[in-house]
Amino acid sequence: MESNATQENNSALEQEEEVIIPNTSELELGLMGAPIEGFVENENKEKEENQEIRNLVSDINVDPEIILAQLAQEFGMPLETAIATATKNGFYEKIGDLQEATNTSAKTIEVISALTSNLVSAGIDTDRVKKVENVGEQEISDLDKSELMPQSAEERAQNKDIESELANYSPEQKKTIEFNFRSAGYQLEAQKNKTLSKVYHFAAGKFIEKKGNESTMGRFLDAYGGVFDENMNTALKNKKDLDEGKATVWQKLGNIGAISGNTLKYGRMVLGPARWAMMLPMLANHGFRAGKEARFENEELKNETREEEMEKAAEEAWSVYETAMQNKGMEVADENNPVTTDDLEKAYAEHIPTNLKDRLSKFAEADHEGDGIASRVIQKGYGWWINKKLKSLKKH
Amino acid sequence: MDIKSDIESLKKLRELKINEVKELYQKKQFILYELQQILATKQSIGSETDLKNAHGV
Numbered sequence: 001m002e003s004n005a006t007q008e009n010n011s012a013l014e015q016e017e018e019v020i021i022p023n024t025s026e027l028e029l030g031l032m033g034a035p036i037e038g039f040v041e042n043e044n045k046e047k048e049e050n051q052e053i054r055n056l057v058s059d060i061n062v063d064p065e066i067i068l069a070q071l072a073q074e075f076g077m078p079l080e081t082a083i084a085t086a087t088k089n090g091f092y093e094k095i096g097d098l099q100e101a102t103n104t105s106a107k108t109i110e111v112i113s114a115l116t117s118n119l120v121s122a123g124i125d126t127d128r129v130k131k132v133e134n135v136g137e138q139e140i141s142d143l144d145k146s147e148l149m150p151q152s153a154e155e156r157a158q159n160k161d162i163e164s165e166l167a168n169y170s171p172e173q174k175k176t177i178e179f180n181f182r183s184a185g186y187q188l189e190a191q192k193n194k195t196l197s198k199v200y201h202f203a204a205g206k207f208i209e210k211k212g213n214e215s216t217m218g219r220f221l222d223a224y225g226g227v228f229d230e231n232m233n234t235a236l237k238n239k240k241d242l243d244e245g246k247a248t249v250w251q252k253l254g255n256i257g258a259i260s261g262n263t264l265k266y267g268r269m270v271l272g273p274a275r276w277a278m279m280l281p282m283l284a285n286h287g288f289r290a291g292k293e294a295r296f297e298n299e300e301l302k303n304e305t306r307e308e309e310m311e312k313a314a315e316e317a318w319s320v321y322e323t324a325m326q327n328k329g330m331e332v333a334d335e336n337n338p339v340t341t342d343d344l345e346k347a348y349a350e351h352i353p354t355n356l357k358d359r360l361s362k363f364a365e366a367d368h369e370g371d372g373i374a375s376r377v378i379q380k381g382y383g384w385w386i387n388k389k390l391k392s393l394k395k396h
Numbered sequence: 397m398d399i400k401s402d403i404e405s406l407k408k409l410r411e412l413k414i415n416e417v418k419e420l421y422q423k424k425q426f427i428l429y430e431l432q433q434i435l436a437t438k439q440s441i442g443s444e445t446d447l448k449n450a451h452g453v
Contacts, residue, residue, distance in 0.1 A: 053414055056421045071432065075439045085438050086431060094427050098420055105416045112410045 053109060060102045064095045 064086070072082035086092065 049414060053417055056417055060417075060421055060424050067428065071435055075435050077435070077439055081438070082435060085434060089431065089434055091427065091431055095424070098424055098427070102417055102420045105413050105420070109410060109413045109417070112413065 050109075053106065057102055057106045061099055064092055067095075 065083075068082045068086055068091075069079055072079045075082070
């Protein structure tokens with residue numbers, strides 16, 4: 001489902017294979033990253049478990065009328081009597097609640113499985129990244145700081161971040177950076193998005209293959225992959241401008257930022273303990289948009305309980321996020337790595353449920369000094385970001 | 397590798413959710429058991445009434 005523009009960009013990526021980390025053929029095969037020890041052995045066990053869960057979910061979702069018909073037959077009583085007795089005893093409500101809770105949990109298991117698979121497929125081979133970072137001898141010229149004319153507080157903050165990151169490099173590392181990453185920051189950014197896009201489109205294909213175009217999960221993942229297509233196109237345009245000498249100062253800086261963003265921040269995010277704390281809210285927010293796009297294609301659901309389901313999905317994503325933080329005993333959040341693309345901002349503003357908005361608002365305002373570690377980490381990493389989002393939400 | 401521990405954490409989350417589904421399944425079995433008991437009582441009362449009616453009690 002790649003657009004023509006995406007295909008052209010893919011070709012552009014493949015032509016410059018020598019500076020890509022890692023090489024394109026490996027990405028095509030989904031082999032980026034080292035195999036995860038023990039994963040393959042567990043795969044069969046997981047498949048069996050998935051089948052078991054599917055059976056349980058399918059059993060729980062059996063129509064109550066069918067259950068009652070069977071019981072009426074078993075007890076040799078008229079169906080109407082069985083239905084009347086069941087209704088009187090709240091059977092329909094109990095089963096309805098049960099089915100709702102089951103389907104929410106089952107959806108979460110599907111998402112977690114897709115993400116686990118993504119993590120394995122998109123893992124970065126850190127040794128190879130290091131190797132590329134250390135190659136190169138050409139001298140670099142320092143960035144002309146007089147050119148840096150931040151236009152806004154946000155840009156100034158970004159500039160400060162980049163400068164402080166650059167200050168951490170040794171002179172030798174700086175030489176390497178300029179030579180090897182003349183435009184590789186954007187290249188890497190594009191490559192990362194291409195990989196993630198492929199992973200999600202691939203996963204979507206699997207769901208659609210099994211359940212047809214009506215598969216909500218398939219359409220969700222497909223739309224989710226589209227977000228990364230857009231990011232990739234932007235990165236490639238910036239890279240092209242840089243290569244052709246048309247880049248603005250900010251595009252140049254963005255390239256350096258993309259290097260640190262990908263090899264340092266993103267690398268840390270991918271490989272470090274904070275990864276899932278970062279990825280899950282990202283999924284939730286991307287998911288709002290992707291979910292909307294996917295659901296709009298389903299005529300049957302168009303006028304039904306879409307809003308209600310989105311709310312549940314948001315709550316569920318938030319709850320998974322909290323659990324992930326607690327399980328990991330998170331101590332470090334990277335406030336330099338917020339989820340701040342325009343797409344996410346719009347999606348967030350458009351689809352965030354009111355109760356979640358209130359919850360975030362209260363959370364951002366509260367003093368979390370005495371709270372558990374998870375709360376403090378969330379507040380530290382996301383407090384400012386939440387406030388920023390809330391400001392944009394007030395405009396809507 | 398940290399990536400491995402990330403996968404382990406996801407597995408834990410998955411396990412939690414799987415256990416939830418299993419518990420919900422148990423709950424469903426219990427609801428069905430309850431309903432069966434109610435229907436059985438209903439049936440037994442019905443049969444007794446039929447019997448009484450048959451004997452003109």
